[in-house]
Amino acid sequence: MKFLLDTADVEDIKRICAMVPVDGVTTNPGIVAASGKSVFDLLPAIRDAMGGKGMLLAQVISPTVEGMIKDAHTLTSRVENLIVKVPVTPNGLVAIKELTKEGIPTLGTSIYGAAQGFMAALAGAKYLSPYVSRIDAQGGNGPETVKELQSLISQHKPDVEIVNASFKSPRQALECMMIGSAGITLPPSIFDLFIADPAVLAAVTEFGNQWFKAFNRHTLD
Template sequence: MGEQPMKLYLDSADIPAVAPLLHTGLFEGVTTNPLILQRAGVAPAHLPTLVQELIDAGAGSVFVQAVESDTDEIVAEGRRIVALGSNVIVKVPATRQGFAATARLAHDGVPVLVTAVYHVRQAILANSAGAWGIAPYVGRMDDAGRDGLRQVEQMGAVLHGSETRVLAASIRNADVVHELALQHCDAVTMSTAVAEALFIDHLTDRAVAEFTEAARALT
């Protein structure tokens, strides 16, 4: 994992929820997957419109996942996805076929984020395939009895010095975000609810209220 500040992404296809956060200028882009699209009611035919709406809202990059399972079909779908715009990055699941497709797409200059990563060995395969990055599922690893933060730390160690980034996903709360930052994780994607929670601190709110009260007393 690199020495640059950790980049923040939003894991959502809900334009009304995403747009205000993108407008802050603090979030690099938006990640999606089929479940997120389903929850937002985005049909495949409307995907180009969604990508453009997210870019117009301020997303520097938009991640769209391939859903095919055969290597040749994943490659073909990946090429269709990346054709949606210069800001689009293809997501491919960490399967045998997915890694093979990633290698072919990467060879052609297509940026690929290998997703649904649960183990360090998958990070090694993604790096060998020339992936743009990996998306380890922190919360889901914890659910499965694996230490998600520890796994991400080890993934960062094996990828150190490579061009394959770690973009941590499945983030359950804001505290996990700062734990990942302490590990110098390259990037993290989160729901809009977790993103909103990053802005909340009751001690800050109390101090601001005191400042406001003092300013009014001076007038």
């Protein structure tokens, strides 16, 4: 399973890369805007934070077919080995199909339904990102939508990879990880919650105190 981070915070990327292998970083217009930095300054800095390797994804801004294609050309001409995120709208499907013909890899984003995601796969998207928590917020079932989409992809487009996105809790993310999709993209806040159980710190502290009481030191020798 590919593990990606959903952030533009370079320090968080460095911190988490020091703990676990990170396969890539996804961004979106909101994340980039919140950083206050130019996307063309930010993306190289993110790649450097990953050690110069890994998947790097950035999203088009324009709502029109022509604008999406132009945005994709601008992004890929200025940032090497970039995967372009395109919203799965009617115009987005046209853009994905055209960009695929040009050899530009795309990720279909803003996916709220299995059929919608499958249409993006048919149009040529290499990657798909269902918005799990946003599906739940609309009264749907995010993990169930992921299961349905994974079934369609496994049967009909096995070369396409689902990279689940949009999580508000570790449990939500864990459910999608167990489905067997190709990847998951987490914000640093959710990653941190995976390893933030107070019981862990309590156990480590207890053992450390027992050792110190016996040997008057916090080291082996």
